[in-house]
Amino acid sequence: MTASRRRFTIGAAGAAGMVKKYVVSPHGGRGGHRDIGSALRAAAARGRPARVEIAPGHYEEHLAVRGETELVALGEPGSVVVSGPRGTVLDVLGQVVVRGLVLVGRDAAAGVVDCQGGALVLDHVEVRAHDGVCVQVRPRAAATLTDCRFRFGRVVFDGSAGHVERCGFSDCADNALAVVQNARVTVRAARVDGARIHGVRVSDAWAHLAGCEVTGTEKAALMADTRAEMIVEDCRVDAVHMAALAYVEQSRGSVRGTRVADAENGVLVASGADPSVHGCVFADCRDTGVHVQEAGRGTFEDCEILGAGNVGILSTSGGAPRVSGCRVTGGNVGIAVTDKARGRFTGTAVSDLTGVALRVWDESKAVFEQMRVERCPFGLETRGNGGTAAELTDAVIQDFDMAAVAAVGQSRTVVRKVRAERGLVGFSVGEEAQLHVHDCEVTAMTTGGALAHGSSRLVAVNLGVTDAQSFGLCATDSAYVDVAHSRFDGCGATGMRFDGSGGGRLVECSVTGTGVTAVQHNDRVDLTTLRTTLPVVRIAEPAPAPVSVVNNYYGPVFHQAVHHAQLAWNNSTVVQRQTNHSDEDGVGG
Template sequence: MVVKYVVSPHGRRGTYPTITSALRAFSTLQGVSRRPRSAVVEIVPGRYEESLVARGDVRIVAAEGPGSVVVNLLRGTVLETYGSVQVEGLVLTNRDVDYDAVACVQGTLTLDHVEVRTPGGAGAHARPNTHVTLRDSTFLHGRTLFTAATGTVERCRFTDAADNAIAAIEGAQLSVRGSRIEGSRIHGIRVCDARAEVVGCELTGTGNAALMADTRAELTVADCAITAVHAEGIMFIEQSRGSVDRTRVTDAAHGVCAASGADPVVRDCVLTACRDTGINVQTDARGRFENCRVVDARNIGVFSTKGGAPEVTGCHVSGGNVGIAVAEGSRGRFARVQVEDLTNSALRVWDGSKGAFEHVRVDRCTLGLDTKGDGGTTADLTDVVFRDVETAVTALGQSRVTLRDVTAERAAVGFCGAEEAQVRAHDCTVTTVSVGGVVASGKAKVFANNLTVRGSEGTGLSAAESGYLSVADSAFTDCATAGAVFADESSGRLVDCSVNGTEGVAVLDNGRVEIISLRTSLKVLQKTVRTVEEKTTTVINVDGLYVAGSVHNSQIAFNNDQVTQRQSNEDGRTT
C-alpha cells in the first residue's frame, strides 16, 4: 500500500508544512503498521531550509518538475537515507565542506533529475554496503563518492568539482554511462582499489588525469571522448588493470599512461595533439596497445621509459617529433606499426634499452631508427621498410643493431654505424641513396650478409676513421662513386661480392681490406700503406723466412750467431 503525503509551506488543509514533518509521519506509521508500506512525498514549489532524513520505502518528488523545489542547508547533511529511497526533481544544496550534501547510509538511493550543489565536499556519498543510482542529474562543485558500495551513474553532469568529480574506493563497484565531466580540479573519475566501468562519457578540462586507476584498481573504458586535460587522458598506476576501447583523447599532456606495475589493454583508440606523449609506459608497467592511432604528439608518439615494457601491435603514428622511443633501461615489442611524417626519428632505442620491431613501415621521417647507449642497448628489426628518410638506421655509442629483411629506399644513407656501435644486417636492401648504402665510422663495426645496394649516387659501402666492414654474399649495383670505399685507418673484408655498373670504381682499397672473390668489371684501386722510413735499416736474423709482399731497405741474415750492422752517416763515413 502506498501512502501519499503532500508538502506545502502555505499550510493548506491536508498537507504538511515541511518535508521533515511528512517524512516523520511516514516513519511513525511504519512503526505502528503490521504490514510494510511505501510512501510518496509530493512537494509543491518552494525553498525549504531543512535537513532531511528518509527511512523505509519512500519516493520524494517535486510536484511541478525538476528545479521547482530547493532544499537548502547552511550546515550539515541535506539528505540522509536509510532503506529504499527515490528522489526526483529536487535541488539539494549545502555550504558545509565538512558534511556530505547527500548520504546514503543504508539500503539504496536513486537520484533522478536532481541537482546537487556543494562548495567542495561530497555532493553525494554512497556509504559501505549501499547502492546508489544517479540518473539525469547534475552535480556542481562537490565530489561524488562511492566507498565500498555499488553504484550506477547514467546521463549525469559533473561540473567544476573541487576534488575528483567521481571516486570509487575501498572495493566499490561502479558503472558510469553517457555522462559528462568538466572542470574537475583533480581527476574526472578516480578508481582506487575498486572496479569501474566508464562507457560513452565525455571528460574535459580536468586538472590531473581525466580517468585514474590506482592501487590495484580495475578500470574498463569504452567509447569515451577526453579533451583539454592538463595531465594524462587516462592513467593506470600501482598494479592497476583494465581496458580502454574506442576512446579518443585530444589535447592532453599524455594520451594513455601506465606506470608502477600497471598492465592495461588499449584497443582502437585515437590519441591526438598530445602535448608530450601519446602512449607512455614507465616504471615497470606493461600494457598491450592494439590498433591505436597517435597523431601529432609534440614530443613522442609511443614512449617506453624507466623500465616500461609495452607490446604495441597494429598502431599508426603520424606527425609530431619522435614516433616510438624506448629509453632508460626499458623494453618494447612493436609489430605491424606504421610511422610517418615526423620531424625527428621514427624509431629510437637509447640508454640500455631493448626494442624489437617487426613488420614496421616508416615514411617521410628525418631518421628511421637511431640507437645510442652502452652495449646493453639493442634494437632488432625484422621486415622493416624505411622510405624517404635522411638515414634509415643510425647506431651510436656502443649500441647493437640487428637487421633482418630491412629495406631502405630514397635516403641519404641506408645503414650507419658510428662511434663504437655494431650493426649486423641479414638479407637487407638499400636503394636510391644520395650518399651511401652502408657506412662505418669511428670504431664502429658493420657485418652484412646477402646485402643489396642499388642506385647510390655515392658509394655502396663506406668505411672511415677506424671503422670496420665485413660483407659477404652481397651485390652493389650502379653506385656512382664506388662499390666500396675504405679511408683513413678503416679496414674490412669482402667475401663473394659483386660490383656492377658503368661508372665509378669497384673498390677503393686503403690497403687494409681483405678481398675474397670479388666479381666486377670495374677497377679496383689500391692505395699503398705508408710507413715511416728510419735512418737505420732493419736487420732480421731468422732460421726460416716467409715474406708476403715487398720488403725495402732491409738486410736479412740466415743462420748467423753474430750480425754486424754498418751504416753510412750523412758525410759518407762508415760507423
C-alpha cells in the same frame, strides 16, 4: 548481481497500490504539511511505503529518510530547493527514491546526500556542495543516479555499488567521481567539466565507463590506482592539463574506442599497471600519446597517435609495452625506448615526423617487426652503452633525410629483411657500435648504401645496394666490416671504399654497373672472392706529417752557476727592496 544490472525502485508493496501519499506545500493546506520533515515523520510513524509529493518552493531543512520512501517534486525538475546552512541535507537509510529536487549544502564532509545503507535512487536531481561532498554512498549501500547534476563537490562510492547515467559533474573542487575501497560502479553518458583533480578516480575498486566526456581536469582525467580495474569504452577526453587516462600501482582494465585531444599525455601507464588499449585516437597531445614508465606494461592495438608534441609512443624508466597495428603520424619522435626500458612493436606505421621514427637509447632493448616508416629524417636510431640493443625485422623505410638505420655509442643493432628507399645513407654505424645487417635492400641513396666509421663494426649478409650516387659501402677511420654474399649495383663513384685504417673482409661479393671503380681500398681488406669487371684501386696513404719538437721552458734557463740573483716572472708588478745585512764572514758592511 553486478553494479551494471542494479536498478532500485520502490518495492513490491508500492506496485500493489499500498503506498501512502503525503503532500507538502509551503502554504500547508487541508491534509497537507508545511515542511518535508513533518511528512517524513508521519510516514515513519505509519511504517508503510510512502510517497511525499512536494510543491515548488524553497525548504530549509535537514531530511532523515528511512524505510521505503519516494520524494517527488510536483513541478518541473529544479522547482523544489532543499538546503541546509551546514552539513548533510539528505540522510538516507533504506530504499529511497528522490526525483526532481535541488539539494544545496555547505561544509558537508559526509555529503549533502549521505546514503548510509540500503538503496538510493536520484533521478533528475541537482546537488550543490559548497566546500563539501555532493553524494556519499557508504559501504554495502547502493545508488542509482540518472539525469542528475552535481556541482562543486564530488560523488563518492566507498565500498558500495552504483550506476550513474546521463549525469553532469561541473567545477568540482576535488575528484568529480570517486570509486574506492572495493566499490563497483558503472558510468554511462556522463560529462565531467573542470574538476580540480581527477574527473573519475578508481582506487582499489572496479568501474566501467561508457560514452562519457571529460574536459578541463587539472590532473589525469580518468585515473586507476591501487590495483583498480577501470574499463573505458567510447569516451572522449579533451583539454586536460595532464594525462587523459592513467593506470598506475598495478591497476588494469581496458580502453576501447576512446578519443583524446589536447592532453599532456594520451595514456600514462606506470608502477606495474597493465591495461589493454584498443582502437583509440590520441591527437595533439602536448608531450606523448602513449607514455609507459616505471615497470608499467600494457597492450596497445590499432591505436592512432597524431601530432604528439614530443614522442608518439614512449617507453622509459623500465617500461615494457606491447604495441601492434598502431599508426603514428606527425609530431617529433615516433617511438622512443629510453632509460633501461623495453618494448615490442609490431605492424606499426610511422610517418611525417620532424625527428626520428624509432629510437632506442641508454641501456634499453626493443624489438620492431613489420614496421613501415615514411618521410622521417631518421628511421631507426640507437645510442648508448653495450646494454643498448635493438632488432628491426621485416620493415620498409622510405623517403628519409639522413639514415634509415644509425647506430652509435656502444649499442648493438640487428636488422633483417629491411628495405630502405630514397634517402641519404641506408645503414650507418659509428663510434664503438655494432650493426648486423641480414637480407636487406638499399635503393636510390643520394650518398651511400652502408657506412661504418669510428671504431665500429658492420656485419652484412645478403645486402643489396642499388643506385647509390656515391658509394655502395664505405669503411673509414678504424671501422671493421665483414660482408658476405652481398651485391653492389649501379653505384655512382665506387662499389666499396676503405679509408684510413678501416678494414675487414669480403666473402662472395659482387660489384656491377658503370661506376668508376669496384673497390677503393687501403690494403686492409680481403678481396680474394670479389666478383667484378670494374677496376680495383689501391688508395695511396698520405705521407705522415713532419714532426716538430718545441721545447717550452716555463721560467728562466741558466747555462752556468748564478749567485745572489733576484728573479721574478709571470708577474705584472715587481717591487724590489735593498736590505743591509752581514756578509758570510761575519764582518759588518
